[in-house]
Amino acid sequence: MFFFLFKVSANGSELISLLLLIPSKMKIPSLLLRFPRCYFSRRTCLTSFHFTSRADFPCIESLTPVHPYRTKWICSSNSLRRELCQQAAPDQQIEGLSDKEQRLVDRLYSGLIQGHRACLAEAITLVESTQSRKKKIAQVLLQKVLSYHREQEKLNQGKPLAFRVGLSGPPGAGKSTFIECFGKMLTERKYKVSVLAVDPSSSTSGGSLLGDKTRMTELSRDMNAYIRPSPTRGTLGGVTRTTNEAILLCEGGGYDVVLVETVGVGQSEFAVADMVDMFILLLPPAGGDELQGIKRGIIEMADLVAINKADGDLIVPARRIQAEYVSAMKLLRKRSKVWRPKVMRISAKTGEGISDMWDKMTEFRDLMLTSGELIAKRRKQQKVWMWNLIQENMLEHFRSHLAVKDKIPLLEEKVLSGVLSPGLAADLLLKAFKDGL
Numbered sequence: 260m261f262f263f264l265f266k267v268s269a270n271g272s273e274l275i276s277l278l279l280l281i282p283s284k285m286k287i288p289s290l291l292l293r294f295p296r297c298y299f300s301r302r303t304c305l306t307s308f309h310f311t312s313r314a315d316f317p318c319i320e321s322l323t324p325v326h327p328y329r330t331k332w333i334c335s336s337n338s339l340r341r342e343l344c345q346q347a348a349p350d351q352q353i354e355g356l357s358d359k360e361q362r363l364v365d366r367l368y369s370g371l372i373q374g375h376r377a378c379l380a381e382a383i384t385l386v387e388s389t390q391s392r393k394k395k396i397a398q399v400l401l402q403k404v405l406s407y408h409r410e411q412e413k414l415n416q417g418k419p420l421a422f423r424v425g426l427s428g429p430p431g432a433g434k435s436t437f438i439e440c441f442g443k444m445l446t447e448r449k450y451k452v453s454v455l456a457v458d459p460s461s462s463t464s465g466g467s468l469l470g471d472k473t474r475m476t477e478l479s480r481d482m483n484a485y486i487r488p489s490p491t492r493g494t495l496g497g498v499t500r501t502t503n504e505a506i507l508l509c510e511g512g513g514y515d516v517v518l519v520e521t522v523g524v525g526q527s528e529f530a531v532a533d534m535v536d537m538f539i540l541l542l543p544p545a546g547g548d549e550l551q552g553i554k555r556g557i558i559e560m561a562d563l564v565a566i567n568k569a570d571g572d573l574i575v576p577a578r579r580i581q582a583e584y585v586s587a588m589k590l591l592r593k594r595s596k597v598w599r600p601k602v603m604r605i606s607a608k609t610g611e612g613i614s615d616m617w618d619k620m621t622e623f624r625d626l627m628l629t630s631g632e633l634i635a636k637r638r639k640q641q642k643v644w645m646w647n648l649i650q651e652n653m654l655e656h657f658r659s660h661l662a663v664k665d666k667i668p669l670l671e672e673k674v675l676s677g678v679l680s681p682g683l684a685a686d687l688l689l690k691a692f693k694d695g696l
């Protein structure tokens with residue numbers, strides 16, 4: 260037997276929340292977990308569900324509150340259960356999952372939004388899976404997390420739940436030292452921080468540049484931080500899919516700042532710039548020659564350039580590099596009406612400038628938010644995400660299609676030996692694919 264409490268607004272028109280009292284050791288009924296508009300956080304013996312409007316639950320139309328915070332017992336578990344069953348939106352209904360898979364989704368979803376790190380880790384592993392069945396389960400989970408997101412953002416007056424920050428820089432720029440220092444500063448200020456390290460090298464070299472366990476040792480022990488290396492299987496599409504989804508899961512897990520780290524010498528940072536609110540480039544105090552690996556385009560994407568290691572003997576070169584970047588960035592095309600990219604000096608080792616950098620970052624976020632640019636950017640990113648996924652899946656589908664699979668090596672060989680032009684080979688493959696559809 261459960262008991263329900265409703266909290267209503269002063270004029271009675273808004274249902275603020277529904278509290279469901281469940282003994283702390285009792286399992287949350289899976290039916291409630293499945294319902295897309297149910298949100299809960301277990302507090303000792305209380306589990307609360309938040310709804311945005313009374314319209315969500317017509318059965319309480321007759322409720323007349325006398326006090327803004329008046330609570331009222333309203334119905335038994337059975338009547339709410341009936342209503343939940345009727346209201347589950349068709350697009351949210353989970354079809355084709357076995358009971359076991361359904362239980363997995365429910366468990367991960369409930370653990371995730373209650374902030375359990377183990378569930379977040381398991382959920383990210385699920386979205387990273389390449390197995391088609393697991394991919395399907397992951398999509399169901401993500402859909403639930405997305406609905407949760409939407410509702411939480413509504414409750415937050417439309418403001419995004421988390422600040423998504425991309426961080427890139429060449430190897431040795433001091434990224435891990437910076438994240439350790441920056442992350443600790445944020446957790447001390449009571450923020451929850453997650454770090455997703457996108458490491459395109461891990462699939463090809465077998466080793467991991469960013470996933471190294473010795474990096475960020477202090478932060479990884481911090482209960483308010485979550486660090487996750489994210490292998491991408493070498494494809495850009497892999498970065499897009501798994502990282503975007505991991506960001507969403509971290510936000511669902513209640514992380515206020517989601518930091519996405521890339522090495523800065525490949526293509527992945529371009530993909531990452533398309534999924535974050537702010538893109539930061541971390542550079543060592545070194546001149547052009549030493550930074551050859553850094554692509555020019557990356558500098559153009561930066562909202563903030565931080566020249567690291569501005570301490571000791573390196574202060575002078577750091578000042579010089581800062582001045583160089585300030586003038587170089589003046590020549591870049593303006594990407595925002597409210598923000599001009601900044602160049603700052605910091606020292607991840609001494610912590611100097613890190614707090615100022617956070618101030619600049621929040622200034623950026625606030626300006627972008629009030630001007631509407633942040634929301635517009637996120638919307639655009641959703642579209643880019645969709646098309647990147649289509650591109651990736653289409654290519655996979657194309658390569659493995661029976662009509663072309665066997666022809667590919669032969670035609671590639673002919674193109675390599677110069678017998679066939681690339682254009683003609685592509686036409687032949689595309690025709691075979693279309694005919695085989």
Ligand SMILES: Nc1nc2c(ncn2[C@@H]2O[C@H](COP(=O)(O)OP(=O)(O)OP(=O)(O)O)[C@@H](O)[C@H]2O)c(=O)[nH]1
Binds near residue numbers: 570
């Ligand atoms: N003087 C000084 N050294 C620093 C600073 N930040 C990092 N370092 C040093 O720079 C070296 C590289 O730092 P990391 O944090 O490992 O750099 P990274 O960018 O994560 O490098 P990868 O893991 O190779 O990508 C280490 O020896 C750090 O001690 C800084 O602010 N000042």
